Structures are given as C-alpha cells and as structure tokens.
Amino acid sequence: MFFLxxxxxxxxxxxxxxxxxxxxxxxxxxxxxxxxxxxxKVSRYQRTLQKMEEEQQKILLNASIKLQEEERxxxxxxxxxxxxxxxxxxRLYLNENLVNQDKATQLQSIFQARQIIDxxxxxxxxxxxxxxxxxxxxxxxxxxxxxxxxxxxxxGSMNASSRFHEYKERLKAEKELIVFRxxxxxxxxxxxxxxxxxxxxxxxxxxxxxxxxxxxxGRGLVQxxxxxxxxxxxxxxxxxxxxxxxxxxxxxxxxxxxxxTYYKVTIELPKDDPYQ
Amino acid sequence: xxxxxxxxxxLIEDSYYLxxxxxxxxxxxxVLYSSIQSRRFRKIILFTSLAFITFQIIYNLTAPPKLLDSxxxxxxxxxxxxxxxxxxxxxLKTNSTLPVYSNYSxxxxxxxxxxxxxxxxxxxxxxxxxxxxxxPYWFLTYVFDITKNIFLCIGLLVxxxxxxxxxxxxPRNVPYLDLN
Numbered sequence: 001m002f003f004l005x006x007x008x009x010x011x012x013x014x015x016x017x018x019x020x021x022x023x024x025x026x027x028x029x030x031x032x033x034x035x036x037x038x039x040x041k042v043s044r045y046q047r048t049l050q051k052m053e054e055e056q057q058k059i060l061l062n063a064s065i066k067l068q069e070e071e072r073x074x075x076x077x078x079x080x081x082x083x084x085x086x087x088x089x090x091r092l093y094l095n096e097n098l099v100n101q102d103k104a105t106q107l108q109s110i111f112q113a114r115q116i117i118d119x120x121x122x123x124x125x126x127x128x129x130x131x132x133x134x135x136x137x138x139x140x141x142x143x144x145x146x147x148x149x150x151x152x153x154x155x156g157s158m159n160a161s162s163r164f165h166e167y168k169e170r171l172k173a174e175k176e177l178i179v180f181r182x183x184x185x186x187x188x189x190x191x192x193x194x195x196x197x198x199x200x201x202x203x204x205x206x207x208x209x210x211x212x213x214x215x216x217x218g219r220g221l222v223q224x225x226x227x228x229x230x231x232x233x234x235x236x237x238x239x240x241x242x243x244x245x246x247x248x249x250x251x252x253x254x255x256x257x258x259x260x261t262y263y264k265v266t267i268e269l270p271k272d273d274p275y276q
Numbered sequence: 277x278x279x280x281x282x283x284x285x286x287l288i289e290d291s292y293y294l295x296x297x298x299x300x301x302x303x304x305x306x307v308l309y310s311s312i313q314s315r316r317f318r319k320i321i322l323f324t325s326l327a328f329i330t331f332q333i334i335y336n337l338t339a340p341p342k343l344l345d346s347x348x349x350x351x352x353x354x355x356x357x358x359x360x361x362x363x364x365x366x367x368l369k370t371n372s373t374l375p376v377y378s379n380y381s382x383x384x385x386x387x388x389x390x391x392x393x394x395x396x397x398x399x400x401x402x403x404x405x406x407x408x409x410x411x412p413y414w415f416l417t418y419v420f421d422i423t424k425n426i427f428l429c430i431g432l433l434v435x436x437x438x439x440x441x442x443x444x445x446x447p448r449n450v451p452y453l454d455l456n
Contacts, residue, residue, distance in 0.1 A: 032386055
C-alpha cells in the first residue's frame with residue numbers, strides 16, 4: 001500500500017531497505033541458530049568423551065585394585081605356606097628341647113631350629129625384596145635396572161642389556177620406584193609373550209623430559225593394540241602401567257622400528273625440577 | 277543573530293551525532309573487548325577504536341551536514357560486526373560442555389548484533405530518503421532498540437543468577453596403590 005503512494009525512486013529505496021533489513025535479520029538469526037546448534041553438538045560430543053574417560057578411569061582403578069589384591073594374596077600365600085610351616089617346625093624342635101634332657105639331642109635340635117630360623121629369615125628377606133628391591137632403594141634406578149637385566153641375561157633365556165646415557169641427577173625416589181615397576185611389568189610381558197631373543201634398554205634426557213626405551217625382536221604391540229587393550233577388560237598389567245604413568249604424568253608409546261625388525265616401547269616423563 | 281543561532285545549533289547537532297555514534301561504538305566495543313579472550317584481538321580492537329574515533333572526528337569536521345552521519349554509522353556497524361563474528365568464532369572453538377546461552381556475554385552480543393543488523397540499511401540509506409518517507413520506517417529503529425535492550429536484560433539476569441564462569445576440574449588420578 002505504501003509502495004503505491006510513492007514514486008519509483010522511493011520505491012526502489014524502500015525495497016532495498018526492506019529486503020536489506022530482512023536479509024540481515026535472516027542472516028543474524030541463522031548465525032545465532034547455527035552457533036547454538038553447533039555448540040550443543042560439541043557439548044554433546046564433550047559429554048560423551050567425558051563419559052568414556054570416566055569409564056576408562058574406572059577400568060584402571062579396578063585393575064589397580066585387582067592387582068593390589070593379587071599382590072596381597074601372593075604375600076599371604078608366601079607367609080602362610082612357607083614362613084608358617086618353617087616357624088612351626090622350629091617351634092617343634094624347641095619343644096623337643098624342653099622334653100628331651102639328653103644334651104646331644106638338645107644341641108642337635110637347637111641347631112636344626114637355628115637352621116630353620118635362618119631359612120625363615122631368608123624367606124622374609126626375599127618377600128621384602130620383592131616388595132622393594134634394595135638396589136633400587138640404595139643405589140637408584142640405574143643400578144636396579146642394570147641388576148634386573150643382568151639377572152635375566154644370567155638366566156640364559158635371553159640376551160638382555162641396558163644403558164643409561166644421562167642419569168647424573170636421579171629422579172625422586174617414589175618416581176624411580178614407579179618407573180622401575182613399569183620396566184619390570186614391560187620386561188615381564190616381553191619374557192612371557194614376545195618370544196624374543198634379545199631385549200635392550202636405553203635411557204636418555206632431552207629438554208625437560210626423561211626417556212626410557214626398550215627394544216626387543218619378538219612379537220610386540222603397537223600403540224593401537226595398547227589403546228585397545230587398555231580400554232578392554234583384559235590386560236591388567238598394561239592398565240597398571242597406564243595408572244602408574246598417570247601418577248607421574250608420563251606417557252608411553254608402543255611402535256615398530258622403521259626397519260620392521262624390532263618393537264620399541266618408549267616411556268616419557270617430565271624431569272624433576274632440581275629446585276623443588 | 278539567526279545566522280549565529282543556526283551555526284550554534286548546527287554545531288550542537290553535529291556534536292550530538294558525533295557523540296552518539298562514538299558512545300554507541302564505545303559501549304559496544306567495550307562489551308566485546310571484555311568478552312573476547314584473545315589478547316591479540318583485544319589489541320586490534322584498541323587500535324581500530326583509535327582509528328575509528330579519528331575517522332569520525334575528521335568526517336564530522338569535513339563532510340557537509342546531513343540528516344544523519346550515515347558513513348560513520350555504516351563503518352561502526354561493520355567494525356562491530358567483525359568483532360561479533362570473532363567473538364562467535366571463539367565461542368565455536370571452545371570445548372565447553374556448558375551451553376553457549378549460559379554465558380551472559382552471548383546475550384549482550386546477540387542483542388547488539390540484532391540491533392546493528394536491523395538498523396544498518398536504514399541508517400546508511402537515511403540521507404537518500406525524504407522526511408515523509410522516513411516516518412513509517414523510523415519506528416523500526418525503536419523495535420530493534422527495544423529488542424537489543426530485552427537481550428541486554430536477559431544477559432543481566434543470566435549474569436545475576438549464574439555469575440560464575442565454568443571452571444576446569446583437575447583430572448582425577450588413579451590412586452597410587454603400590455604395596456610399598
């Protein structure tokens with residue numbers, strides 16, 4: 001109606017104004033709707049990721065608890081099956097001593113009891129060493145790892161060697177223990193599953209990162225296998241590695257050498273702050 | 277006497293337009309400056325604002341008087357829209373799990389965007405329209421102005437009832453369960 005009352009120039013101005021304003025409004029509303037819907041989509045995706053992360057945490061936590069229970073059971077079995085009977089036998093010998101008045105028999109039973117107590121001491125020491133290797137506690141990660149590799153090599157089952165390139169500044173004791181447990185777990189896995197003929201560990205430092213790399217020539221894992229096993233309910237040892245690495249804010253990478261001959265497992269963790 | 281009066285009146289009118297556009301720009305750019313996270317873009321806002329104010333002063337001193345300072349308004353609208361697009365781009369980039377409309381800045385900025393896009397064509401074409409022709413369209417500016425104010429009020433309500441920004445929770449570590 002308004003357009004009919006005005007001249008053509010004004011009509012064209014009005015048309016431009018009308019169409020322009022409507023166009024701008026459509027664009028604005030479209031943009032706002034796009035932002036809202038896109039953001040909702042992103043937030044839905046984030047929530048799914050968060051849920052998956054929580055599930056993963058739950059699996060890791062369960063694995064850690066299970067592992068702790070297994071360790072407790074092993075300790076209980078060691079104490080009950082080995083230390084218990086030994087101490088009971090020593091007690092029997094000492095009881096015998098009280099009943100028997102013969103000097104020679106008494107000396108013999110005391111000697112037997114002492115032997116058994118010595119065995120028990122050795123047993124308890126072994127259990128204690130399996131809990132906290134004394135080499136690690138007294139001489140650090142380098143010595144403990146070298147010791148472990150020498151033992152493997154000494155057994156003759158596999159050629160094992162290790163080399164620390166730069167380890168003048170030791171990691172904190174608790175970090176060393178975690179790294180050592182990870183190395184133990186990896187080496188155990190390699191011994192059990194890889195069927196390899198050699199295993200070699202190297203250590204170095206680059207920037208503010210500490211690196212350990214294990215090479216072996218047997219059957220191994222690549223990163224996707226590790227991630228898959230980590231998300232599944234099997235692979236307790238690998239989950240334990242993941243949970244330990246989380247504690248030290250480290251990362252682990254499983255890969256195959258470019259030559260496709262060796263498997264490489266690299267552990268990366270932040271170096272300790274010397275001023276802390 | 278009349279000549280001096282009109283001169284004086286013209287000066288006041290010019291100053292009014294200058295002040296109106298500059299105040300409008302300052303208020304909008306301040307909201308966007310405080311909402312945009314990027315430091316680099318904030319610096320760009322500061323430099324652009326200086327350039328815009330200089331341009332506005334030069335324009336008002338040199339351009340022949342018209343009904344409204346369409347050119348500075350057009351430039352202002354385009355510049356503010358660029359800021360708004362950057363803000364929205366930042367919102368798209370964030371990985372927040374909270375909805376975008378729980379952020380009070382979003383409401384403020386959408387209000388400004390609607391106002392600017394609704395009045396853009398009217399303000400840049402105003403000098404080409406007759407006064408009779410202007411009247412039926414003038415109310416449009418009020419509609420968009422009111423819409424903007426409603427959005428600002430919603431933003432204020434969101435701010436009052438939900439002033440805290442989203443905090444990133446620390447990742448939950450698996451407890452250290454070693455037997456030692």
